[in-house]
Amino acid sequence: MAKGYYISKVVAIVGILFTIAALATIIALSVLYANEKDKNNNVPNLPETTTPTSSENTKGPTSAPSNDPWTKDRLPKTLTPYHYDIRLKPVLKKNDQGLYVFYGKSEAFFTCVAATNLVIIHSKNLNFNTSPKAFLKDSAGNNLAVSKIDEVPQKQYLVVHAANNLEDNKNYSLYTEFVGELADDLAGFYRSEYKEDNETKIIATTQMAAADARKAFPCFDEPAMKATFNITIVHKPDYVVLSNMNPISHNNLTEEDELWIETVFDKTVKMSTYLVAFIVSQFRPIGDPGNSTTIGVQIWGRKKAIEDEQQGAYALSITKPILDFFEEYYQTPYPLPKSDQVAIPDFSAGAMENWGLVTYRETALLYDPAVSSIGNKERVLSVVAHELAHQWFGNLVTIQWWNDLWLNEGFASYVEYLGADKAEPTWNIKDLIVLNDIHRVMAVDALASSHPLTSKEEEVNTLAEINQLFDSITYSKGASVIRMLSTFLSEAVFVEGLASYLKDFQYDNTKYSDLWIHLQAAVDMTVPPVDLPQSVSEIMDTWVLQMGFPVVTINTVTGVVTQKHFLLDPDSVVSRPSQFNYTWIVPISYATRASLGHYWLQTPSATVDAFQTPASDWLLANINVTGYYRVNYDDTNWNKLIAQLESDHSNIPVINRAQIIDDAFNLARAMYIPTTRALDTTRYLSNDTEYMPWQAALDSLTFFTQMFDHSEVYGPMREYMKKQVRPLFHYFRDWTLNFTTIPESLTDQYSEIIAVSTACSYGLPECVTLASELFKEWMDSNINGIHPNLRSTIYCTAVAHGRAMEWDFVWEKFSTSNNAQESDKLRSALSCSREPWVLNRLLEYSLDTNKIRKQDAVSTIGSVSSNVIGHSLAWDFVRAKWKFILEQIGGSSFSFRNLIEQVTRRFSTEFELKELEQFKRDNQEAGFGSSAQSLEQAIEKTKANIRWVNENKDSVLNWFKGEIKAENI
Numbered sequence: 001m002a003k004g005y006y007i008s009k010v011v012a013i014v015g016i017l018f019t020i021a022a023l024a025t026i027i028a029l030s031v032l033y034a035n036e037k038d039k040n041n042n043v044p045n046l047p048e049t050t051t052p053t054s055s056e057n058t059k060g061p062t063s064a065p066s067n068d069p070w071t072k073d074r075l076p077k078t079l080t081p082y083h084y085d086i087r088l089k090p091v092l093k094k095n096d097q098g099l100y101v102f103y104g105k106s107e108a109f110f111t112c113v114a115a116t117n118l119v120i121i122h123s124k125n126l127n128f129n130t131s132p133k134a135f136l137k138d139s140a141g142n143n144l145a146v147s148k149i150d151e152v153p154q155k156q157y158l159v160v161h162a163a164n165n166l167e168d169n170k171n172y173s174l175y176t177e178f179v180g181e182l183a184d185d186l187a188g189f190y191r192s193e194y195k196e197d198n199e200t201k202i203i204a205t206t207q208m209a210a211a212d213a214r215k216a217f218p219c220f221d222e223p224a225m226k227a228t229f230n231i232t233i234v235h236k237p238d239y240v241v242l243s244n245m246n247p248i249s250h251n252n253l254t255e256e257d258e259l260w261i262e263t264v265f266d267k268t269v270k271m272s273t274y275l276v277a278f279i280v281s282q283f284r285p286i287g288d289p290g291n292s293t294t295i296g297v298q299i300w301g302r303k304k305a306i307e308d309e310q311q312g313a314y315a316l317s318i319t320k321p322i323l324d325f326f327e328e329y330y331q332t333p334y335p336l337p338k339s340d341q342v343a344i345p346d347f348s349a350g351a352m353e354n355w356g357l358v359t360y361r362e363t364a365l366l367y368d369p370a371v372s373s374i375g376n377k378e379r380v381l382s383v384v385a386h387e388l389a390h391q392w393f394g395n396l397v398t399i400q401w402w403n404d405l406w407l408n409e410g411f412a413s414y415v416e417y418l419g420a421d422k423a424e425p426t427w428n429i430k431d432l433i434v435l436n437d438i439h440r441v442m443a444v445d446a447l448a449s450s451h452p453l454t455s456k457e458e459e460v461n462t463l464a465e466i467n468q469l470f471d472s473i474t475y476s477k478g479a480s481v482i483r484m485l486s487t488f489l490s491e492a493v494f495v496e497g498l499a500s501y502l503k504d505f506q507y508d509n510t511k512y513s514d515l516w517i518h519l520q521a522a523v524d525m526t527v528p529p530v531d532l533p534q535s536v537s538e539i540m541d542t543w544v545l546q547m548g549f550p551v552v553t554i555n556t557v558t559g560v561v562t563q564k565h566f567l568l569d570p571d572s573v574v575s576r577p578s579q580f581n582y583t584w585i586v587p588i589s590y591a592t593r594a595s596l597g598h599y600w601l602q603t604p605s606a607t608v609d610a611f612q613t614p615a616s617d618w619l620l621a622n623i624n625v626t627g628y629y630r631v632n633y634d635d636t637n638w639n640k641l642i643a644q645l646e647s648d649h650s651n652i653p654v655i656n657r658a659q660i661i662d663d664a665f666n667l668a669r670a671m672y673i674p675t676t677r678a679l680d681t682t683r684y685l686s687n688d689t690e691y692m693p694w695q696a697a698l699d700s701l702t703f704f705t706q707m708f709d710h711s712e713v714y715g716p717m718r719e720y721m722k723k724q725v726r727p728l729f730h731y732f733r734d735w736t737l738n739f740t741t742i743p744e745s746l747t748d749q750y751s752e753i754i755a756v757s758t759a760c761s762y763g764l765p766e767c768v769t770l771a772s773e774l775f776k777e778w779m780d781s782n783i784n785g786i787h788p789n790l791r792s793t794i795y796c797t798a799v800a801h802g803r804a805m806e807w808d809f810v811w812e813k814f815s816t817s818n819n820a821q822e823s824d825k826l827r828s829a830l831s832c833s834r835e836p837w838v839l840n841r842l843l844e845y846s847l848d849t850n851k852i853r854k855q856d857a858v859s860t861i862g863s864v865s866s867n868v869i870g871h872s873l874a875w876d877f878v879r880a881k882w883k884f885i886l887e888q889i890g891g892s893s894f895s896f897r898n899l900i901e902q903v904t905r906r907f908s909t910e911f912e913l914k915e916l917e918q919f920k921r922d923n924q925e926a927g928f929g930s931s932a933q934s935l936e937q938a939i940e941k942t943k944a945n946i947r948w949v950n951e952n953k954d955s956v957l958n959w960f961k962g963e964i965k966a967e968n969i
């Protein structure tokens with residue numbers, strides 16, 4: 001579903017200041033882990049709800065597990081829905097009990113496909129305000145006799161026991177009236193608030209995925225239970241309502257002496273419940289509402305953002321081109337009459353691909369050239385492209401069940417780059433998948449605690465199990481292996497198989513293997529044949545059924561090539577068996593100075609003549625990192641590659657310069673090569689001005705900083721970094737006339753940002769001076785002349801080197817900012833202070849929703865912990881408040897699962913390991929919610945860090961000392 005894991009550039013940059021490149025690893029996506037409070041108890045004015053009859057609650061004579069269908073996590077297959085009539089009236093004012101509620105009437109129509117007397121339908125926190133709670137009807141609309149109706153809150157079911165069996169092949173319906181709470185919990189039908197002209201504005205909006213449509217109306221809430229929906233929303237005249245389809249009528253009503261409008265929407269196409277959406281707001285649109293012949297494309301958001309500041313203009317300019325691109329790419333027309341993109345002030349994920357009504361965090365849709373950075377712009381572009389990619393892949397053709405989520409998300413995370421490239425053809429954005437997805441997810445997938453892309457349908461049942469799936473393996477590894485597949489098939493063959501898959505399964509559901517079948521058919525029809533060693537599914541099975549990936553080691557002297565499961569910690573124990581014994585079918589592309597080639601490695605080892613390289617040449621494998629694996633070489637070849645980088649790095653493609661660095665550091669971590677060899681790959685950087693290799697190096701060196709920034713290694717390391725970055729800083733200073741202009745290309749802009757952020761964070765004096773001056777000008781004049789690209793760095797540097805005055809100024813600007821991206825930059829800068837008491841105060845603020853939005857709590861704590869001074873403060877804070885944090889944000893924040901990872905990143909001592917294990921024991925009872933896995937990973941990482949520091953500290957210290965000594969001579 002939603003894309004929320006993206007690490008925004010802004011954040012990455014601030015992180016560098018204390019050299020944790022990511023206060024932002026919002027890798028998480030999981031909300032709503034099952035520990036949801038039962039809100040029924042909080043809705044006093046409503047008729048009593050009942051009495052679960054779940055056998056789990058019945059203290060009957062037998063203790064054997066019940067076989068009653070309402071005790072199961074999955075719906076029985078006896079009923080198939082085909083239509084819903086839904087009428088909802090959200091009241092955007094508190095009622096007498098101080099609650100916001102919505103009133104609903106709904107009729108679910110279904111076909112009985114196996115005789116049964118049970119109608120089991122999902123329903124969560126809905127209070128049925130009629131008696132009986134539900135009316136079961138036959139196809140003529142006559143009420144049928146019902147013996148009892150139960151609610152089973154544990155499984156979120158409403159269970160209707162019919163007096164007589166429903167008959168096979170006949171249609172029935174279930175009518176209900178209900179009241180739900182319009183809570184601010186970011187799930188189901190929920191409430192969001194924002195301030196405009198001193199007035200609090202309230203909107204009612206939805207986030208149904210993965211399983212909260214049931215919180216808005218009773219429904220068969222599984223992705224394969226597709227149906228059509230007639231949606232009617234009742235609202236006040238000064239509000240506008242949007243849904244998946246266009247409205248077909250507006251009727252005036254008078255209810256309780258007040259005027260209301262009833263907006264009726266056109267019947268939807270056949271679709272899954274998790275894609276249903278409706279929004280009642282005072283938002284304004286820009287764009288073209290469309291008509292009977294043209295598709296409407298509009299961007300919606302707060303009036304100030306959309307009308308006064310035109311923050312939707314960029315999104316509008318790219319949406320139609322991207323939709324057009326995907327129509328062509330999928331060879332399938334866009335299935336709906338319109339596509340609305342809506343910026344929601346409170347949103348837990350990054351965005352959600354609701355069909356025809358895509359919802360976004362403000363930072364993922366709105367862009368203001370005056371205050372937004374190039375990273376903000378790229379984020380808008382890639383998130384819009386991602387969500388639009390789903391309008392076909394995901395919405396038109398949908399996974400059968402959540403266990404195949406990786407296909408849905410991995411696919412969209414790959415093709416988003418293609419859509420984005422179409423809208424911004426000069427950006428070379430497709431290259432960036434290597435940094436943003438491949439390198440990043442390899443770090444996670446190299447742990448023994450990783451997991452395969454696929455899971456079996458029967459292994460994913462509970463909401464917690466579903467929500468666990470929304471992780472970086474699903475998104476980024478999914479994207480990486482699909483890109484690899486598309487590359488070895490060739491784009492043309494891939495697209496052909498894809499189009500036939502979409503045509504075959506439109507308005508229907510699939511398993512991932514269905515895509516392989518269609519791709520295989522495309523392969524079989526291709527002339528000349530595609531060079532595959534085995535079938536598409538046999539090749540892909542090795543990548544999707546087993547976790548991890550191989551390190552391919554090429555000996556250029558003997559020509560022997562081997563593959564081995566790459567584990568970051570060589571001592572870690574892999575307990576998960578693999579049917580392929582951790583051997584993959586690996587497409588190896590390679591180059592020498594003069595030639596290119598390709599080889600399929602299908603066994604643990606092989607001898608390949610072409611890999612024997614003459615003494616005068618080097619060999620480079622995995623060209624442009626289209627393969628999902630790492631590469632190691634014999635010493636001689638490493639030396640030759642490093643020598644090539646130092647003599648003329650332009651002979652090696654820019655993506656592979658980044659790869660050499662990233663592979664080398666990871667191979668060193670895993671003890672395949674010495675750490676100093678990895679450091680050697682960074683020496684040439686003082687001559688490189690390209691973004692990708694620099695970013696790869698900084699991502700790798702972040703770990704060094706985390707391990708050493710509180711030790712004696714840090715002094716020489718800082719000197720080395722200053723020496724390396726100084727030429728880059730001066731290069732951009734000269735080019736941009738002392739940072740008064742901005743380079744054209746995307747990657748040049750990113751390079752410039754890196755130059756400034758790295759220079760400032762390691763304390764290059766000319767950078768700190770620049771930052772202080774620019775910031776002072778802003779404080780003095782109250783006119784912010786700092787270019788948006790450089791704001792994160794300048795703010796952070798000014799706060800770090802400043803005093804209370806600077807912090808207070810940033811806080812004041814943050815509290816009054818009307819722009820979400822600017823707020824994020826300011827909020828990050830607040831964590832750059834070097835005063836412990838200031839940082840502690842910020843931690844307290846992070847849980848105070850009057851000061852910092854709930855959606856930003858985790859990233860605020862994370863950014864404090866990325867500061868070397870704040871790290872232990874954040875850990876103490878999280879430990880002390882764990883139960884409260886879990887309750888407050890554990891259920892509603894997508895990023896919650898990263899919290900533990902963020903506050904334990906520097907852990908590298910036995911003492912810290914003990915603390916972490918103690919933390920685990922102390923909170924067994926309260927639990928860890930969606931961060932349980934992250935806790936296990938933190939323990940594993942801490943152990944690995946301890947060993948790494950012991951083994952490497954001396955050699956690393958000496959290497960840095962040697963480099964700065966060489967400088968001085």
Ligand SMILES: *[C@@H]1O[C@H](CO)[C@@H](O)[C@H](O)[C@H]1NC(C)=O
Nearest residue numbers: 195196197198199200304816
């Ligand atoms: C908002 O409130 C402030 C202080 O109460 C007042 O000075 C200002 O005029 C108000 N603005 C609007 C647009 O009502």
Ligand SMILES: *[C@@H]1O[C@H](CO)[C@@H](O)[C@H](O)[C@H]1NC(C)=O
Nearest residue numbers: 237250251252253259260261
């Ligand atoms: C609904 O009421 C508004 C304002 O009272 C009026 O302008 C509009 O014509 C009415 N619409 C219908 C369909 O009666």
Ligand SMILES: *[C@@H]1O[C@H](CO)[C@@H](O)[C@H](O)[C@H]1NC(C)=O
Nearest residue numbers: 083085229230248265266267
């Ligand atoms: C649903 O709405 C369509 C119009 O969009 C209407 O033709 C149809 O009768 C409605 N179906 C039901 C079951 O109410």
Ligand SMILES: [Zn+2]
Nearest residue numbers: 001002003412
């Ligand atoms: Zn997605």
